[in-house]
Amino acid sequence: MKKLKKGTKGSDVKALQTALNKTPPKAKLKIDGIFGDKTEAAVKAFQKAKRLKQDGIAGEKTQAALGIGKRKDKSIEWPWPDIEQTIGAGAKIYGKQIDIVNAALRMAGKVKTAEMAALEKRLLAALKELTRLYRAQDKPARAVVVLERSFLKAKQSNPSACAGIVKKAKKLAEASVKATIASVEIGETIEKLAADIKRAGSNPPVPRPVEKTRKRLARYKSLRKDDEKSLKKSLQLCRRHPSPGVDALRDKYLAMEKEANISGNSSVPEIMRRLVELEVLEIKYNKAIRSLPVRELRRAMEKIKLIEDIIETLEKGRLARLKRKAALDKELIKQIKLAVFA
Numbered sequence: 001m002k003k004l005k006k007g008t009k010g011s012d013v014k015a016l017q018t019a020l021n022k023t024p025p026k027a028k029l030k031i032d033g034i035f036g037d038k039t040e041a042a043v044k045a046f047q048k049a050k051r052l053k054q055d056g057i058a059g060e061k062t063q064a065a066l067g068i069g070k071r072k073d074k075s076i077e078w079p080w081p082d083i084e085q086t087i088g089a090g091a092k093i094y095g096k097q098i099d100i101v102n103a104a105l106r107m108a109g110k111v112k113t114a115e116m117a118a119l120e121k122r123l124l125a126a127l128k129e130l131t132r133l134y135r136a137q138d139k140p141a142r143a144v145v146v147l148e149r150s151f152l153k154a155k156q157s158n159p160s161a162c163a164g165i166v167k168k169a170k171k172l173a174e175a176s177v178k179a180t181i182a183s184v185e186i187g188e189t190i191e192k193l194a195a196d197i198k199r200a201g202s203n204p205p206v207p208r209p210v211e212k213t214r215k216r217l218a219r220y221k222s223l224r225k226d227d228e229k230s231l232k233k234s235l236q237l238c239r240r241h242p243s244p245g246v247d248a249l250r251d252k253y254l255a256m257e258k259e260a261n262i263s264g265n266s267s268v269p270e271i272m273r274r275l276v277e278l279e280v281l282e283i284k285y286n287k288a289i290r291s292l293p294v295r296e297l298r299r300a301m302e303k304i305k306l307i308e309d310i311i312e313t314l315e316k317g318r319l320a321r322l323k324r325k326a327a328l329d330k331e332l333i334k335q336i337k338l339a340v341f342a
Helices: 011-022 039-047 058-066 082-111 114-157 159-202 210-240 244-260 268-288 294-340
Strands: none
Touching: 011 039, 011 058, 039 294, 082 114, 082 159, 082 244, 114 159, 114 210, 210 244, 244 294, 268 294
């Protein structure tokens, strides 16, 4: 530390004069940077008050008593003592979020629907943003750790550099905290998307068994011929054995045939037409599973179920009609026997 005495000039003298004016006994010096008689007298007065050697020279002890040249940087403490623990905690959170994403992507890969594809796309975008934010928080935080080591070295060798190191570290720490806050928000988004994928994967749309409908259609083609043959045979018997009772039965057969041919009634052709409609809907539905959202698929499924209900109703009507025909055939045999043995 430079000794200041009578005749010395400069900024150090100005600092001395300022300190003498502020420290009791307060001098009333002109701060001109010139160590003159008044400054020397003020120094002696201060030395006397502090019981120092009254030589009028502002040496190391006098300046220390005045608070000149104190290394203020020594009092600076490192603001982020647990930064390395924070880095470790952030890495664990990031690892857990990656596990959630991987599990959700595995489930998404098993279900091929338009909804799942959209959710998978959003999840991948969220993962990309999460990785960017993790790097944005991790890199500055690690730089702060490096600066902490520099700070500890500077505190011993160059205390005046400590404030600059802390200032630089503060900017990095603020950037890391900002990225951390944003990563928390994107983490919540990822958890929500993962839950949506789990829900969508738990009840995926099931393809319709088109082959089953085709087999039913082929069976009804043969049933149509069987029904026509059976009715034709019964009418031929009526024509061969005319009688009042047989003629009445013939009229019932003709009325039943006319009723079956009415559109929307329980005839085999109507059932076949509905089965063809069902087959077309099933093919369209199976193709739409990968391209339409679940809401549209539900509407399509409602149409399919409506057609199935109509077919079921027609089949019940057909069975009732067959029972009626069986009763008429039984009555026909009875009337024929009466006509023959009359």
